[in-house]
Amino acid sequence: MKEKFLGVDVSNYTYAQLKENIMSDINERRKSFIVAINPEKILHAQKDADLLHLLNRATYQIPDGVGILVASKMTGGSIRERVTGIDMLLALCEQASLHAKSIFLYGAKPGVAEQAKDRLKSMYPDLQIAGVLDGYEKDKEKVKETINHAQPDILFVALGSPRQEYWIVDHMHELDVQVFQGVGGSFDVLSG
Ligand code: UDP
Secondary structure (H helix, E strand, O other): OEEEEOOEEEEOOOHHHHHHHHHHHHHOOOOEEEEEEOHHHHHHHHHOHHHHHHHHHOOEEEEOOHHHHHHHHHOOOOOOOOOOHHHHHHHHHHHHHHOOOEEEEEEOOOOHHHHHHHHHHHHOOOOEEEEEEOOOOOOHHHHHHHHHHHOOOEEEEEOOOOHHHHHHHHHHHHOOOOEEEEOOOHHHHHHO
């Protein structure tokens, strides 16, 4: 279910519903794409029709920003729970470790994804991390081959916004991955 804010769709799912839906996407081999929506992205999309279209192409637009909750309440909507990009990442890592699904961390400066991996491993010892790759690799074929070789169920993409969202839409159909999430600076946060 979605609500629209200045033309941008936002899903009104709670964490619990998102976790359930995304695990079903993996089990039923449906590709899905998660984008975090905040008021800044909604404003950018007003001046950029391509970005608006891109945001609305995502499967789940999570309400990352209290401004969205306020706007939903004011317009009679039902979004009451904030879902941040990093908390969604953690929730998916927890689900992956509980259900034997694997993840891959792509993005951030060399060494950062590796440190984020160590942090996630200490939080979820059973988590299968199929691989990591920094976000400055220039060889596009190598990026694709590395991810396809690792065959993760979930790919977290930390290239900054909207670069990561464009990257996901351009590559999701050629990658052997079910779930894609753009996570901005989350690897930097996890590694720090
Ligand atoms: N980044 C990257 N490749 C690039 C440009 C940026 O991997 O070509 C990474 C950068 O190192 C940082 C993240 O993308 O880890 C962007 O974080 P930022 O907090 O700026 O993103 P936002 O959450 O604002 O979209």
